[in-house]
Structures are given as C-alpha cells and as structure tokens.
Amino acid sequence: MEKFEGPSDYATPGSIVKRKDGRSRFVVDYSTGLNAQLEEPAYQLPVPEDIYNQLSGYEESQMLTVVSTPFGKYKYKVASMGLKTLPADFQRIMDDMFIDMPFAHAYFDDILIASVTSAEHLMHVRAVLRRIQQWCIRLSFKKCKFFQTSIRFLGRLIDANGIHHDPSKIDAIQTMATPTDVSPLRSFLGMVNFYQNFVSMMRDLRQPLDELLKKDVTWCWIDTHDKTVHDIKATISSKCMLTHFDPRLPITVAADASQHGIGE
Known part of the structure; x- marks a missing residue:
C-alpha cells in the first residue's frame, strides 16, 4: 500500500484482525460499495488467501481500492483481499501457471504435487518451483512440506491407499x-x-x-x-x-434410483 492524497471515488473502511498465529492482518470491507459496481467473472472457484497480495494492480484500478484509516487514505498497489472478482482471477492464474504440469494441482494458494517415486517427486518439485519463480510468485517456506507420504489437503487426509x-x-x-x-x-x-x-x-x-x-x-x-x-x-x-482409481482393474458402471433424493 502507499499513502494517497486527494479526492477519490471510493474510500473503503479498513481494520486490523488477528491471525491464528498471532500476527496481524489489515482487512478491507469492499462489500460497502465497490463490490456492487464490479462484474463478477464466470469462473469456477473456491476460497481466497494470502497470495492475492502478490498480484500487481493496474494503475487505473488502484484508485478504486482507496482505504480510509485514522492516519489518512491509502491505496493498494497490488490486488486486495475482499474484491469479489479476485478469487476467480487468481484461480485462473494458477490454472494457467500449471496447465502443462499434470502432476501439479492448484486450489488457490494450495499446491499439491503428486508423484509415484521419490526421484520423480524431486523432479516434479523442482519443475514447480522453477515455474513459480518464473511467474514471480513468493512462497512461505514454513507452509511448505516436501516428500510427504500422507497430507492434509482441502479438509481430507490423502495417502497411498486413498482419501x-x-x-x-x-x-x-x-x-x-x-x-x-x-x-x-x-x-x-x-x-x-x-x-x-x-x-x-x-x-x-x-x-x-x-x-x-x-x-x-x-x-x-x-x-x-x-x-x-x-x-x-x-x-x-x-x-x-x-x-484411488486404478485403471488396471476391471471397471463396473452401476446406476440406481431413489424414492427420496438425488445425489451421489
């Protein structure tokens, strides 16, 4: 963020909240005005996180992100959490980043690298890290885990046997x-x-x-x-x-119907 002087079409309120790890985060409530003027992109998406703040905002768009604080007005130089267009835009960027890497699966800022052997995994990790570096994305090393045989991912436990x-x-x-x-x-x-x-x-x-x-x-x-x-x-x-699906085993497709509901 940088200090902003002069008139602006928007001045959104901001506040400080505590993270789970004890650190603080500055948050903005764009639901009070700006989000109502934005057209929501049609793109399948999940939930926002920290990495949004690495996406640079266009100069003309920065004027719309002005935040009002007791110390004056500030504008974001990067994309700000809270903008309703951001989740879809960010997921699209992640999908494009790893489009040619079938072993890398990105769900917002969660990246899962799936490999069969340790040697293959090392090769995959290096490829993903190189790609992230090329796209000028920063990682939090303390959140990274490598060579795991069992992981927590999107509310599930995943290992070699299944989910x-x-x-x-x-x-x-x-x-x-x-x-x-x-x-x-x-x-x-x-x-x-x-x-x-x-x-x-x-x-x-x-x-x-x-x-x-x-x-x-x-x-x-x-x-x-x-x-x-x-x-x-x-x-x-x-x-x-x-x-996990095993293409080597026989495949049986079964259909059924219920008198009470529709679902899997």
Missing part, C-alpha cells in the same frame, strides 16, 4: 448439538454434505431431516430425527475411505 476423513473435522460434527430449529439444522446438513461422497445412499439416510426444510412444513422434532442425526454421525465417524 480419508480428517479426524479434526469429524470431531466438529460429533460435538454439534441437536438442532432446535431450521437454522442449526441447515448448518448440520451443510457440514454433513461435505462427506456425502464417503457415504453410500447419504440422501436416503438424511431424508427425514430434509423433510423438515420443505416449504410450509411445521417444525416438529421427533425420535425419528434424533435417530437420523445419531446414524449420520456414526456413519461419518466410521473409517470410510475413497480408494
């Missing part, structure tokens, strides 16, 4: 209180939905709870709903695993 639940995430579901109205029920089902790929017939299992969310249905929590919540928690907590 597993992250136990720390499961604990959050286990400790959730019984829903008392529609709002906490939606929160519970939202967390459950993250694990639906691990559970066969999840839509059938949660069907009694989905009924409570239907329009014009009066809230009435009964023993059936208690049992459904208990069964869902028990099923998700079991040691489920999604195995």
Whole structure:
C-alpha cells in the first residue's frame, strides 16, 4: 500500500484482525460499495488467501481500492483481499501457471504435487518451483512440506491407499448439538454434505431431516430425527475411505434410483 492524497471515488473502511498465529492482518470491507459496481467473472472457484497480495494492480484500478484509516487514505498497489472478482482471477492464474504440469494441482494458494517415486517427486518439485519463480510468485517456506507420504489437503487426509476423513473435522460434527430449529439444522446438513461422497445412499439416510426444510412444513422434532442425526454421525465417524482409481482393474458402471433424493 502507499499513502494517497486527494479526492477519490471510493474510500473503503479498513481494520486490523488477528491471525491464528498471532500476527496481524489489515482487512478491507469492499462489500460497502465497490463490490456492487464490479462484474463478477464466470469462473469456477473456491476460497481466497494470502497470495492475492502478490498480484500487481493496474494503475487505473488502484484508485478504486482507496482505504480510509485514522492516519489518512491509502491505496493498494497490488490486488486486495475482499474484491469479489479476485478469487476467480487468481484461480485462473494458477490454472494457467500449471496447465502443462499434470502432476501439479492448484486450489488457490494450495499446491499439491503428486508423484509415484521419490526421484520423480524431486523432479516434479523442482519443475514447480522453477515455474513459480518464473511467474514471480513468493512462497512461505514454513507452509511448505516436501516428500510427504500422507497430507492434509482441502479438509481430507490423502495417502497411498486413498482419501480419508480428517479426524479434526469429524470431531466438529460429533460435538454439534441437536438442532432446535431450521437454522442449526441447515448448518448440520451443510457440514454433513461435505462427506456425502464417503457415504453410500447419504440422501436416503438424511431424508427425514430434509423433510423438515420443505416449504410450509411445521417444525416438529421427533425420535425419528434424533435417530437420523445419531446414524449420520456414526456413519461419518466410521473409517470410510475413497480408494484411488486404478485403471488396471476391471471397471463396473452401476446406476440406481431413489424414492427420496438425488445425489451421489
């Protein structure tokens, strides 16, 4: 950021928040005006992070990012977190960066390098680091992990055998209180939905709870709903695993239908 003097079309409020590691971060709430004027790009995306601040902003766009503070006004010289166009723009950059590297998978600023052997992994890591250097992106070394046989990635545990639940995430579901109205029920089902790929017939299992969310249905929590919540928690907590696809094995395609729901 740099100090800005003179009039500006926007002066967005900013504040300081604490990071989990104790450090501070300056954040800006662009929802108060600027975001409403921006056209959201049509690009599939996930969630924003620190690396945005390495993307240089065009001079004419910097005027729009002016922030009002007790010490005066400042403008961003780089892309700022909070702009609604930024997630899609950043993901597009990451996809373009590794478009010719099938072993590198980028999800915003999380980069996963998958290799079969240690020698191959070393070669892949070097290639990715060279590419990152060419694109003038900086990494946080303390966040980097190399030669891992098991990793946490996007809320999952991944190893040579397959994809597993992250136990720390499961604990959050286990400790959730019984829903008392529609709002906490939606929160519970939202967390459950993250694990639906691990559970066969999840839509059938949660069907009694989905009924409570239907329009014009009066809230009435009964023993059936208690049992459904208990069964869902028990099923998700079991040691489920999604195995990696092995093209050497026979492939069977199966189709089924449900009377209660649509899903995987």
